[in-house]
Amino acid sequence: MVFPPIYHHTGLETSGGATRVAQLVVDGLRRRNVETNHSFELAEKQDGTAILPNDFGRYLPGNAIGHLHSTGNWPDLLTSISARARVVITMHDCELFTGGCPYPLDCADLDEKCADPCSRNFPEAESLKKQKLHQVQRLEPALVAPSRWMARLAKTHLYRSVTVVPNGIPWPEQPVSKRVARRKLGLHNAARVAVFAAHGGMNAAYKSGDAWKDIWTALKARMPRLVCFAVGGDREEQQGDLILWPYVDRARLSLLMNAADVLLYPTRADNHSLVVLEAMSCSLPVVAYSVGGIPEQVTDQYTGLLVPSGRNKVFIDAAELLLSDPAMIRQMGVDAFDSGRKRFDSERMVEGYMSVYKSLIGE
Known part of the structure; x- marks a missing residue:
């Protein structure tokens, strides 16, 4: 089958989960000799070129498939595209069908009209929600979600079928030895090491960044030899153990995860987290809240431990249980690596998107 060009579009150029997924798909398509392109709204490199949301349609060739991943302005981006165009939209968060919030959490207005004024201060939330729905109905895109959880939500609010293509990352043949990784970081082999990681660090609202220090303090009181890294903020600092x-490159984060015993991930909302996949690819078990698409990644009692959302004490108890049991850490780490390699390798993700493109061509 001869593929048309695939034009990917994201808001950011060098950071963000949507951008990374889009680039992995672009790389996979190029390995398959499919013509492809990746445009951005915010070019963060000095020589980068930005395309504003309302200009994307003008740059989309008539024979191409436009694959949209993220944007700072869904109505303008969608309006710019001709109704005759073939379009794929991957929903990396909920913004395509809300009044502005990336994740509605416990918003009582999600299933009805958005409140006026919005309780979370999104301006003209109901009008924005209607504009996006109208454009989705006009374009009739192929909708994709990385998790079944997101697919169910999107189908309810956009009234269209949704294909699930789980996120993927390049999977190593085997993880780096924990002993080797610790030696490179100067960590003692006998230490217990926990990691928090999220873009924004302790300011990451959806990732419970404001609770990281409380969780750490409680765990440290129970486990005096515990060392913890909190990754993703705006400064480098040591406060005891x-x-x-700050935000580190992927190689540095991977080295830390290979050296650690557990990823502490008390996320309040998530779709299909790349941080969790990074941990699994490093044989690192995860303790997380059972929200969104996380249970589709982490299997409770097998590749990590899941606890009810917002239950900080239960989360701390689960983290202590795992950190206190080296045998459990090793076995869950092995199972996480093997499970993730079968389900979440980036090549499998690219093949999933190839199937979506084929369905559009067939239509």
């Missing part, structure tokens, strides 16, 4: 790291 709590080490704060």
Whole structure:
């Protein structure tokens, strides 16, 4: 089958889960000799070129498939595209069908009209929600969600079928030895090491960044030999055995995860987290809240431990249980690596999107 060009579009150029997924798909398509392109709204490299949302349609060739991943303005981006165009939209969060919030959490207005004024201060939320729905109905795109959880939500609010293509990352043949990784980081082999990681660090609202220090303090009181890294903030600092790291490159984060015993991931909302996949690819078990698409990644009692959302004490108890049992850490780490390699390798993700493109061509 001869493929048309595939034009991917994201809001950011060098950061963000949507951008990374889009680039992995672009790389996979190029390996398959499919013509492809990746445009951005915010070019973060000095030589980067930005395409504003309302200009994307003008740059989309008539024979191409437009694959939209993220944007700072869904109505303008969708309006710019001709109704004759073939379009794929991957929903990396909920913004396509809400009044502005990436994740509605416990918003009572999600299933009805957005409140006026919006309780979370999104301006003209109901009007924005209607504009996006109108454009989706006009374009009739192929909708994709990385998780079944997101697919169910999107189908309810956009009244269209949704294909599930789980996120993927390049999977190593085997993880780096924990002993080797610790030696490179100067960590003692006998230490217990926990990691928090999220873009924004302790300011990451959806990832419970404001609760990281409380969780750490409680765990440290129970486990005096515990060392913890909090990654993703805006500064580098050491507070006793709590080490704060700013946003680090993927190689550095991977080295830390290979050296650690557990990823602490008290996320309040998530679709299909790349941070969790990074941990699994490093044989790192995860303790997380059972929200969104997380249970589709982490199997409770097998590749990590899941606890009810918002239950901080239960989360701390689960983390202590795992950190206190080296045998459980090793076995869950092995199972996480093997499970993830079968389900979440980036090549499998690319093949999933190839199937979506084929369905559009067939139509």
